[in-house]
Amino acid sequence: MSNCRQCIIKRFNALKTLTQEELEKFSDHKTTLVIKKGENLLTEGNAINGLYCIRDGKGKMTKLNTNGKEQIIKFIKGGDILGHRSILSEELVGLNAIALEDMHVCFIPKGDILETIKENANFSLDLMRNISQQLNDANTSISQMAQKPVKDRLAETLIYLEEIFGVDNEACIDVILTREEIANTIGTATESAIRLLSNLKKDRVIDLIGKKIKIINKSALKNISEGY
Amino acid sequence: MSNCRQCIIKRFNALKTLTQEELEKFSDHKTTLVIKKGENLLTEGNAINGLYCIRDGKGKMTKLNTNGKEQIIKFIKGGDILGHRSILSEELVGLNAIALEDMHVCFIPKGDILETIKENANFSLDLMRNISQQLNDANTSISQMAQKPVKDRLAETLIYLEEIFGVDNEACIDVILTREEIANTIGTATESAIRLLSNLKKDRVIDLIGKKIKIINKSALKNISEGY
DNA sequence: TACAATGTATGATATTTGTCATAGATAAAA
DNA sequence: TTTTATCTATGACAAATATCATACATTGTA
Numbered sequence: 001m002s003n004c005r006q007c008i009i010k011r012f013n014a015l016k017t018l019t020q021e022e023l024e025k026f027s028d029h030k031t032t033l034v035i036k037k038g039e040n041l042l043t044e045g046n047a048i049n050g051l052y053c054i055r056d057g058k059g060k061m062t063k064l065n066t067n068g069k070e071q072i073i074k075f076i077k078g079g080d081i082l083g084h085r086s087i088l089s090e091e092l093v094g095l096n097a098i099a100l101e102d103m104h105v106c107f108i109p110k111g112d113i114l115e116t117i118k119e120n121a122n123f124s125l126d127l128m129r130n131i132s133q134q135l136n137d138a139n140t141s142i143s144q145m146a147q148k149p150v151k152d153r154l155a156e157t158l159i160y161l162e163e164i165f166g167v168d169n170e171a172c173i174d175v176i177l178t179r180e181e182i183a184n185t186i187g188t189a190t191e192s193a194i195r196l197l198s199n200l201k202k203d204r205v206i207d208l209i210g211k212k213i214k215i216i217n218k219s220a221l222k223n224i225s226e227g228y
Numbered sequence: 229m230s231n232c233r234q235c236i237i238k239r240f241n242a243l244k245t246l247t248q249e250e251l252e253k254f255s256d257h258k259t260t261l262v263i264k265k266g267e268n269l270l271t272e273g274n275a276i277n278g279l280y281c282i283r284d285g286k287g288k289m290t291k292l293n294t295n296g297k298e299q300i301i302k303f304i305k306g307g308d309i310l311g312h313r314s315i316l317s318e319e320l321v322g323l324n325a326i327a328l329e330d331m332h333v334c335f336i337p338k339g340d341i342l343e344t345i346k347e348n349a350n351f352s353l354d355l356m357r358n359i360s361q362q363l364n365d366a367n368t369s370i371s372q373m374a375q376k377p378v379k380d381r382l383a384e385t386l387i388y389l390e391e392i393f394g395v396d397n398e399a400c401i402d403v404i405l406t407r408e409e410i411a412n413t414i415g416t417a418t419e420s421a422i423r424l425l426s427n428l429k430k431d432r433v434i435d436l437i438g439k440k441i442k443i444i445n446k447s448a449l450k451n452i453s454e455g456y
Numbered sequence: 457t458a459c460a461a462t463g464t465a466t467g468a469t470a471t472t473t474g475t476c477a478t479a480g481a482t483a484a485a486a
Numbered sequence: 487t488t489t490t491a492t493c494t495a496t497g498a499c500a501a502a503t504a505t506c507a508t509a510c511a512t513t514g515t516a
Contacts, residue, residue, distance in 0.1 A: 146415025
């Protein structure tokens with residue numbers, strides 16, 4: 001079984017501030033799990049009793065609306081930590097975390113996390129920073145959802161996806177999403193998302209290779225995202 | 229000058245976890261200020277060097293879009309604390325805080341806050357809880373902005389406003405907003421907001437008395453907010 | 457391989473929402 | 487008080503977006 005002390009993924013998240021002893025403690029108590037594509041790591045409304053640290057794999061965080069529609073709030077990948085918000089606020093889980101491909105995840109029990117928060121101010125501060133940045137991102141999203149037309153939001157989302165997931169060896173955005181998932185990210189009907197993607201392809205701003213999307217003209221896409 | 233130890237407003241926020249000595253320290257270093265109606269307490273993009281604690285008055289938190297439109301993200305009132313997100317994430321202020329009526333506010337320097345975070349784990353935890361809840365609220369907003377039609381969002385917002393600000397002695401929601409501000413909250417054109425308010429009045433769900441809004445049939449409003 | 461299920465694409469049309477124009481009401485200022 | 491500016495209200499119309507229908511492509515699976 002792997003060891004937290006040697007795990008490279010922790011460099012990218014709040015766990016980097018932990019002392020050797022704290023890492024040892026986490027390592028002893030942690031469990032590792034595999035979430036298969038399509039399975040839930042977290043489920044909206046459930047209680048949670050620990051922190052999840054994603055080692056690899058990609059996923060989506062979603063919220064089910066009263067009308068039954070899925071809204072994708074954000075995407076996740078290796079290095080991201082999940083569940084700290086619920087642990088801290090002592091609320092139920094607010095979002096579903098669903099694997100877009102097989103994920104490897106470590107689970108650290110709540111007790112260890114809360115103990116470490118009280119002992120290690122830097123860990124505590126890093127968690128706060130993480131949530132603070134998420135809050136800032138969320139506020140930006142609200143504003144854009146409320147004010148920007150669908151076309152602009154689609155352009156915005158494509159740029160965001162490339163930033164998060166990078167590109168593969170054919171320069172395509174390195175994540176496989178259905179058109180419905182893209183629609184659920186920008187908050188529109190699937191058909192509208194498909195139509196707008198087709199338009200962007202016709203205008204030679206992006207290329208569509210099956211489900212893969214390649215950004216051809218990023219500055220044009222950026223302009224569209226800003227309403228030009 | 230008032231004293232933090234005796235201030236009743238702190239009961240409603242993270243400051244309630246402070247020790248007598250910490251309150252004394254805050255009291256010695258704090259300054260009080262008056263923000264007149266329409267003035268900014270925080271300005272998007274500015275640096276911040278402390279925490280604000282609202283004693284009384286009402287305000288709005290806004291974000292200016294790339295297209296120049298104002299989006300209202302949330303409302304604030306006595307008991308709310310501001311600026312902790314930016315202090316913690318070491319980012320610039322993300323939202324404007326603008327007074328809807330005269331506000332009295334206390335300012336506590338950043339140094340005292342960071343010092344207390346490191347010394348008092350409960351204060352630290354309470355700040356995290358506050359941000360965590362805000363993040364949860366924000367995620368809910370994203371979903372609703374993205375998926376619900378304008379009419380539903382207006383109904384939702386009216387219920388939210390009554391929850392936040394309560395009602396005056398004539399049972400009207402106890403805050404004065406222009407129609408434009410309502411439109412900027414739900415993310416629509418001012419004319420659309422006006423039209424939908426008129427419809428709700430015609431259907432006897434709300435009453436409009438000048439700028440004041442009275443909810444007459446809350447369950448009907450709740451149904452509308454859920455798409456029925 | 458062949459079948460079923462799901463995903464993608466596009467046209468036609470309805471609905472929602474925004475924009476522009478205009479008029480009256482209210483509030484602020486001279 | 488009178489004037490001016492801002493806010494509210496509503497109609498007419500345009501633009502954006504959703505919905506429904508249908509066809510084809512792709513994927514998973516018996």
